[in-house]
Amino acid sequence: MSNNDGLYSTSPSGPQEPHEYTIGEIAELLGVTTRTLRHWDSIGLLSPEYRTWSDYRLYTEDDVDSALEILVYRSAGVPLKDIAELVSEEASPKTRRQRLLTQRNLLVEKIADLRRMVRSLETLLKEDTTMDTEKKAELFGRNWPEYEAEAEQRWGDTPEWQQSQEAQKNMSAGDWAEVKAEMEDFVSSLADAHSRNVAPGSAEAAQLVDRHLASITRFYEAGREKQVLLARMYVADARFDEMYRGHSQYLLDLVEAQARAEGIDPNEAQWR
Incomplete structure (x- = not known):
């Protein structure tokens, strides 16, 4: 288990241990608030697997991947209750690819809609x-x-x-x-x-x-x-x-x- 700051030490001659993030670190990394992460934890959307002896949350690289998926769905306007269903599938290569394709399609639709809106606004503002x-x-x-x-x-x-x-x-x-x-x-x-x-x-x-x-x-x-x-x-x-x-x-x-x-x-x- 890591020390209380959530970081593994690395030996020059040994393999590097997986990195862990405190709630503050992952909040800064993702551009969200710690309150948002605590809410995701309380509803079971993103619950970190590890905690320190002082009961501080520790997030792994897999947690970061899951958080990025959640942010993609949120940016596309998907409600949290639906996101929970989308990210609850087993992360096998096939299902992970399917999930990535679903996210891509949602973002493509969102981008197309935003581009259409921008074109409309530019036309209207010129007129x-x-x-x-x-x-x-x-x-x-x-x-x-x-x-x-x-x-x-x-x-x-x-x-x-x-x-x-x-x-x-x-x-x-x-x-x-x-x-x-x-x-x-x-x-x-x-x-x-x-x-x-x-x-x-x-x-x-x-x-x-x-x-x-x-x-x-x-x-x-x-x-x-x-x-x-x-x-x-x-x-x-x-x-x-x-x-x-x-x-x-x-x-x-x-x-x-x-x-x-x-x-x-x-x-x-x-x-x-």
Whole structure:
């Protein structure tokens, strides 16, 4: 067993022992926080095989390989619960190759999607004009016209719809590009918070909830009660859950906890 810093000593005349990493070392190596690694351990996603006499985690080269696999899947937007299934297979040459091919395909799809988005944003920013439905579809996906038509049918006679339409009239293509970028950043932050088990009602959770509300009030007036009802809609509608990468229930938990902290009973929330 290694000493307490987790490193083997090497004899000049003997073979080099396998290297072990402390939690701080592997966190720095992978570019993640120690809190993230502890969470992965607590859910059984990445549990180091060895510990020091002082019960500090020690990570092997195999653990590093597993961690890199997890990061690949996370970068492609795969939920942690699905990643656990993907990395739980036996590491035989055949299954390892299959897993690497799966990761490659996920990243290729992600890269293609990001390149398409960048091209769309560059075009829109050069034009810097107001956007019609066709251009919104280019930026937000080809299903945008369907969503927009459905939204008008459901809420076209509400003050919020009128406020939203008025706000959009004054938005340039650059403004829409900013909306898209902010949404992507928020969803990534939400997914990261969920992976680190950020607790509803915490200070970090409150910041996420306020960021989400700000994205709504960009288009129409809304408070915490409306936010609760919208978050419930995201859970009920699979299309919204997909947009939030499967984290809509977590978002609802955060919003409802913040509502309670502000003296609002989520079960009594009304659209007002």
